[in-house]
Amino acid sequence: MKENTVIKKMSAGMLLNYVLITILAFACLYPFLNVLATSLSGYNPVLSGKVTFYPIDFTIEAYKQILGRTTIWTAMRTTVAITLMGTMLSLILTILAAYSLSIEDLPGRKFMTGMILFTMYFGGGMIPTFLVVKGVGLYNTLGALFIPQSISVFNFIVMRTFFKGLPESLKDAARIDGASYLMILLKIVLPLSLAVIATIGLFYAVGYWNSYFDALIYIQDGDKYTLQLRLRSLLFGNELGNAADDVGGTVVMPQSLKMATVVVSTLPILVVYPWMQKYFVKGVMLGSVKG
Incomplete structure (x- = not known):
């Protein structure tokens, strides 16, 4: 029972770590993704501020x-x-x-x-x-x-x-x-x-x-x-x-x-x-x- 409890606690701790790392990674990547998406989006989406982290009306x-x-x-x-x-x-x-x-x-x-x-x-x-x-x-x-x-x-x-x-x-x-x-x-x-x-x-x-x-x-x-x-x-x-x-x-x-x-x-x-x-x-x- 103690071993199962320890494993569950470790799993919960690892899950929390993964969630925090994922959030931090997204926070670091989002500015660059937004820059990239804006550079590849059309006139109207950029003008209306709809572009987030993926291009809209893709154009180069x-x-x-x-x-x-x-x-x-x-x-x-x-x-x-x-x-x-x-x-x-x-x-x-x-x-x-x-x-x-x-x-x-x-x-x-x-x-x-x-x-x-x-x-x-x-x-x-x-x-x-x-x-x-x-x-x-x-x-x-x-x-x-x-x-x-x-x-x-x-x-x-x-x-x-x-x-x-x-x-x-x-x-x-x-x-x-x-x-x-x-x-x-x-x-x-x-x-x-x-x-x-x-x-x-x-x-x-x-x-x-x-x-x-x-x-x-x-x-x-x-x-x-x-x-x-x-x-x-x-x-x-x-x-x-x-x-x-x-x-x-x-x-x-x-x-x-x-x-x-x-x-x-x-x-x-x-x-x-x-x-x-x-x-x-x-x-x-x-x-x-x-x-």
């Missing part, structure tokens, strides 16, 4: 107009370029800094680590950073969007913790065979760190892809706008107009055009993330418990 005219704009494709290419260059630079700098400062007998290791951690809590401020960026000639260039913020202290800590947790016996054996620190990094450390590198790379890539504030401050030319800044100008500016647009005889609401732009800017990350998820979870767990 909003996407035809958005993808027909050269400004969107230009912003897409710029964002892809910044994401690729920024992620590569950030990974290289983070790996080199984390590996160097994970070496126990490095002179001044604690001091340099402390200086890096200091920047995590006390930043230079927006105006001094702007003056530095402008002073070194990066203002209104794509370099201003990834060079000043090319390393994250949090990502550095995660990677350094992981490197410190690698077996010292492997490194010692390599040193006995005459391997340099660089050779140890390339031949031993990096092959054993693919999971955490993929995780940190995903952190950086998502950050560069979603960043718009840096472009808002440092970029003036419209042909250098990132996708997120172009999206902002579409959502809060007058690029789409305030009235409905007639596309090939089909009336398209500005709201549908805005939501289509949101989907276009979000879709690449949604496509890439499932392929990186196994590395993401594994890398975060390893980087947090080792060392």
Whole structure:
């Protein structure tokens, strides 16, 4: 009887958990489903506010107009370029800094680590950073969007913790065979760190892809706008107009055009993330418990 009671309590508890998780999952998914449904719905349902989480009067005219704009494709290419260059630079700098400062007998290791951690809590401020960026000639260039913020202290800590947790016996054996620190990094450390590198790379890539504030401050030319800044100008500016647009005889609401732009800017990350998820979870767990 006691075992049956325990099983019933566990079943009731599991059922309650499933219900709560389902509600939370729907609450998280509903905004995106609403955006997607609005972008695929016709003029009248959007105008009357009938669209919830599924399209009504299905149409793709909003996407035809958005993808027909050269400004969107230009912003897409710029964002892809910044994401690729920024992620590569950030990974290289983070790996080199984390590996160097994970070496126990490095002179001044604690001091340099402390200086890096200091920047995590006390930043230079927006105006001094702007003056530095402008002073070194990066203002209104794509370099201003990834060079000043090319390393994250949090990502550095995660990677350094992981490197410190690698077996010292492997490194010692390599040193006995005459391997340099660089050779140890390339031949031993990096092959054993693919999971955490993929995780940190995903952190950086998502950050560069979603960043718009840096472009808002440092970029003036419209042909250098990132996708997120172009999206902002579409959502809060007058690029789409305030009235409905007639596309090939089909009336398209500005709201549908805005939501289509949101989907276009979000879709690449949604496509890439499932392929990186196994590395993401594994890398975060390893980087947090080792060392």
